[in-house]
Amino acid sequence: MNVTIESSGNLIIAYLIGEIDHHSSAALREKIDNVIAYKKPKHLILDFKNVSFMDSSGIGLVMGRYRLMQSFKGTVEIRNVTPQTKKLMQLAGLSNIAIIKEKQ
Numbered sequence: 450m451n452v453t454i455e456s457s458g459n460l461i462i463a464y465l466i467g468e469i470d471h472h473s474s475a476a477l478r479e480k481i482d483n484v485i486a487y488k489k490p491k492h493l494i495l496d497f498k499n500v501s502f503m504d505s506s507g508i509g510l511v512m513g514r515y516r517l518m519q520s521f522k523g524t525v526e527i528r529n530v531t532p533q534t535k536k537l538m539q540l541a542g543l544s545n546i547a548i549i550k551e552k553q
Contacts, residue, residue: 452477454484459491466499474506478513485514491523498529498552507534508541515546526550 453464463481467473485493493514500507515525525547527538535551543549 452480454481456484456488456490460494461485461488461490461492462494462496464496464499468502469500469507469510470502470504471506474510477510481514482517485517485521489521489523490518491521492526493518493523494526494528496528497531497534500534503534508538508543511538511543511547524548529553 451466453466455462455464461481461484463484465477469477481493495511495514497503511525511527518525527543527547527549529552530538530549532551535549538544538549
């Protein structure tokens with residue numbers, strides 16, 4: 450799993466690439482959290498366009514970043530998920546804490 454992070458003003462976009470699972474999620478969290486802690490943005494976008502697989506670690510990734518963003522009074526948006534992934538995220542309650550947008 451890899452992540453490319455862009456930052457502009459009060460916005461951070463994390464482009465997730467590959468698989469999000471137990472083995473890759475710790476490194477992902479660390480990379481994203483380091484940028485959030487340094488930049489203290491008001492809005493975080495997690496872009497799932499290039500995610501090929503996600504287990505429950507992906508749900509945990511979103512929830513943890515939401516909690517971190519709350520400490521800065523920031524918001525989270527999840528972009529470019531498949532319809533199946535969107536449904537899973539909604540069932541997990543992520544639609545209550547983040548905007549979820551399907552792939553266009």
